[in-house]
Amino acid sequence: MFGYKVENGQILINESEASVIVKIFSGYISGMSLRDAAKNAGKEITHCTVKRILRNTRYVGDKNYPAIISKTTFARANAELILRSERLQRSKRLLPPPIYTDFIFAEPTRQFNEPAKQAEYLYSLIEVKK
Secondary structure, three states: OOOEEEEOOEEEEOHHHHHHHHHHHHHHHOOOOHHHHHHHOOOOOOHHHHHHHHHOHHHHOOOOOOOOOOHHHHHHHHHHHHHHHHHOOOHHHOOOOOOOOOEEEOOOOOOOOOHHHHHHHHHHOEEEOO
16 A cells, blocks of 8 residues: 555555655645645646545554554545535545544543433543544
């Protein structure tokens, strides 16, 4: 996969390709089109390929792939994808946003009598691991 290499059975970051990934994300977030963000990063690739890069959750890291970009950057780029797609009335073309399952839950210290308030409080204790 672009941005990574395999050495001795381990997936490692390919630094030169990873810098392209970072530039694509930052270019798109800054307002460039999909293709212009890739061109600015030094890659001549189609807008579909750029969209696949922006939607690829492996770039934020998982048990096999080291992170190239932060979850915040990934979320900002994907929010921008959704915003632009809705503006162009193309939102049906997008895949659903990723569902993060790696999170931490702080220890509850308060108890509410109202179930809705208790639920709201408990949900506020959930954080995505960074």
